[in-house]
Structure formats: C-alpha cells, structure tokens
Amino acid sequence: MHTLLILSSEQKTYRSIIGSANPPDLKIISEPSDECDILLGDPSLIRRALASLPNLKWVQSIWAGVEPLMDPALKRDYILTNARGVFGQLMSEYVLTYLLARERKIFHLRQLQTEKQWDDSNNGTLRSRTIGLLGVGSIGADVARMAKFFGMTVRGYTHSREESADVDEYFHGDSLMEFAGGLDYLVNILPSTKATHGIINADLLNALPNHALFINVGRGSAVDESALVEALTQNKIAGAVLDVFQQEPLPKDHPFWETPNLTITFHTAAPSLPEDIAGIFIENYRLYIEGKPLKYRVDFEKGY
C-alpha cells in the first residue's frame, strides 16, 4: 500500500480525478503523516511540508518550475518529477496571442473604434517574421512548431541537443548576440538556473532591432529588470510582454507597472490544469509501482 499526500489549492479536484482512475494500492491523505511516501502538489506548499515527511520517496510537482525545492538546505533524498508536455499548447497560444495582437494592432484598432474612426490601412502578418527562442525544450519545440505553421523563420538558442526540426537555425554558447540580431520576436522559455540568471541583460537587449518585441514566459530571474525598463523607456526595443517576474505577485511599487510599451500578465500563460497534471501523476504512479524509471525526473544539480 502507498500513501499519497496532495498539497494544492485544487486538492479536491485532484482527489476526484485521481480517485476515479482507481490507481491500485493507493491511499490518499490530506495532511502530512509518517506513512506518506508520495506527494503531489504545488512546490511552494511542498517546501514547507518536506521536514515532516520522513518516509517520502517521490514528489510529483504540479508545476514545471521547481525552484522552491532547489534550496540546498532542503532534503533531497527523494525522486522529484515535474510537469512537462502539457504546457506546450498553452504557452504557444499565449505567445501567439501577443504576436497577433501586435501584428493586427488590436489595441490600436479598439481605440479607433471608440473614436468611430474607419481606418483601412493594412496590418501585418506572421508570415516571414523571425522569432528567436531562448530555450528549446519540449515547450520551445511546441512554440517552434506553431511558428512554422504560420510561415515564420525560427531561431533557437539552447544548451541542449538540437532536437526540434522546426527550428531553422540553432545557436549555442557564445553566439547569443548573433542569435539576437535581426529578430522580430524574442521569446524566453528558459528554466531558472544559475546559467540563465540575468541572461536578458542590456547587451542582449541592445543586440535586438528597435522594432523587436520581447516575450518572457520562462522565469523572471532570466531578466535584468532595470536593463529592460531602460530599453523600453529609451525605445531600444518596441515592447515587452511579461508573464513572469523576479518577485510575484509583482509589487505595487515596481517600475514595470508604469513602463511604456510593457504588457503585464500574471503568471497565467500556461496554467497547470488538474485534468492534465493528474494524467501525468497517474502515468508516473504506474511506473512507480512497477519499479520503473519515472517520467520528467528533475536533476537537483541542474535545477530542471
């Protein structure tokens, strides 16, 4: 018999979905207990519970990002798996939403409508635009596939292998500035690690064309926030769309709220939908009871 603790604001939904799949030999509990060997939940809640779970063997994060569990002061004697594979379409839709909002000038058109101004000047298309992906993991590959569907040119910057055939040109290591030159769109999808900390800095922003739009759906730590405020204020780039920040919720006195050409969303680009995440858990639970390697295992050294 295994004992699963669920720590999430959507605990009831998870309990219902997982319960109805009848996973064998599994008892579900709601409070930390010595008997608990499996934990499913939100990494920020898991972090607080770790010390009171002496027999923990496996943690399934409901998020892709597991930074709260990377603190070296925390125990690491368990298998950590995260959520992957389900965010690709959601992230692609988010990126596409803001690419199209820009090409189709929808905020401008909405303003013209309120002024009863008919203006039939042409607008743009995604076809032949160049998009650069900072990070080409499974989400990056999905964004690349979407970009190719619309006839865009796709560049990818990655520390990993060149796995997506939808990327037209790969860049690695020192070629970051070369990667940025000439982009219409720069999209950050990198996880939060030491190597990616502050990678979007003044040098990178200066390497982008003035008309470029920067979209961050990775992690806030990748951005030098004051360099971005300066680039936007001085029109070095045309705009930015940020879903993630160094501090979330974004503090009321943060300069981003008043920075020109900056769109803020609330870490909602790719929500963890319980029906998706429960599916990952159930699949991994089957592997767990069979003693097989779990999917989406996190390497504590790499941080992803």
Add this chain to the structure above:
Amino acid sequence: MHTLLILSSEQKTYRSIIGSANPPDLKIISEPSDECDILLGDPSLIRRALASLPNLKWVQSIWAGVEPLMDPALKRDYILTNARGVFGQLMSEYVLTYLLARERKIFHLRQLQTEKQWDDSNNGTLRSRTIGLLGVGSIGADVARMAKFFGMTVRGYTHSREESADVDEYFHGDSLMEFAGGLDYLVNILPSTKATHGIINADLLNALPNHALFINVGRGSAVDESALVEALTQNKIAGAVLDVFQQEPLPKDHPFWETPNLTITFHTAAPSLPEDIAGIFIENYRLYIEGKPLKYRVDFEKGY
C-alpha cells in the same frame, strides 16, 4: 501584343512587380483605351471603366469579392477571374487573433494592468472548443486547418462539395440550426450571393449558445444587422467581431459603433497584398496567352 490596364490605388507597385517579371507581348497602360484587352484592378474602379473598354477580353480582380461587377446592367462579355488562394493565412490569422483575444481575455488583463491588479485566475484555451465555418471554400479550408492545429472541433456548413479533411462534421441545406447549436465560435466566410443574403438572422443567432462569439470575415450582406444589434444588446450571444458591413466605411451614425460586446475592424482582415495578387495575374497571363482556361474564374450566375 496584349494591352493591360491597371486600375488600383497601388498601380505603381503593380506595374513595377509585373514589369519586372517580363511577361511576353504585354504593354501596360494607365488610362482606358480601345486597345485594352486585359484589366487588372479593384472591382469598384473596374465597374466605372467597363463601358469605355470595347475590346475587353479578361478582367483579373485584385479582390476576392466581385459584387460591383455583378450588376446585371453591366456588360458580361469577358472572362472574370478573382483573387483566391492568397487570403487563407491572412484570414486565419485574423480569426485566430480574436479567438485568442477572447480566450486569453487580453482587453480585461490590460485593464487589470492599468489598475495594478495582480489576478492569476486561469484563462481559456482553444483546445476542445467548437468552431463552425459558414462557407468552406479555399479560405474556409485554411481556417479549418488552423483550428485543427489547435485541437478544436470543426463544423462546416457549405453548398459545395466536402473538400476539406480538416472539417470534422459537414452540414448542408436545411441543417443550419443544427450546425449552429453548441458552437463556441461561428465564423462567416460566405461570398455575397442571393442565397447568403441575410443568412445570419435572428433565428440563427438564437440557435447559438449564449457564450458564442460571432466573427464575420465574409461579406456584410450576410448579416441581418438589426437582428445582430438585438442579439448583442440582449446578451443572446457573448460578442461579435465584424470586419465587413452592408455599407463601408461604416456610417458614423450606425448603431454598431455603440453596440455592446461588438468589435469593429475596417475590412482589413485579409488585405490584397500586391506581391500576392501580381503573382496570380502573372500565372493567369501565361495561361491566357497559351489559350488555356484561367484560374479562379468567376461564374456571373453564382456570383463567385
């Protein structure tokens, strides 16, 4: 030797693109003349020139819609071809822009941003939504392909053959109300003909679910405009996005400007880009001088 008259506000661009392709035995002129046998242009300008072109053999419209030339009082002793095949991606992008703007609540999020309100409640996705296409020609097939790419369910209502494999379920003739029931999105792509006049009327709007969004990228004549104002004012449907109108530009005193949940754009969903249209003309000109059937010929009886 053939003589081509170009009637378009972008005449110079067309002249330059076509000239640089060096079509054999072709003289290009800018004013109506007896020697003109070929005309390329904007149907509203062509309409006025028809009477002064006694030797006209072939007209290539730069638009998809050719209503100005369908008046039975006008001469019809020439071959009329329109522009097709180039609007699919532009139309798909337009439709997708407003599908995503709605799912991702971007106007609402913009408002929250101005109020410095962090609100991380989840938003929607296109996956599993149902879209109904009124009209499944080449543009409809492109919109269907885009919808399937994002995992939507696609219904098609058409008078023609069932040519797109991306349509999950086809409807014909009397099954219009059945087609409309349960749609999340209704998109009109029908050409302007007698059969499509006023097809989006109170009955059809009543058959849609309350949460449905209606998008019109076909022709304004397909919509019973007062029925639509009523459906929106009484929240019978959630919203409408209109790019085409019975009268364009939309008159300043038209009720649409002040109708709730109505988004107006300015017949700019799929602009005729000269590089696209010149390509169609050049291909058809080669067929014309070889005496072969031209592509995209319009049937004066059907009106498309």
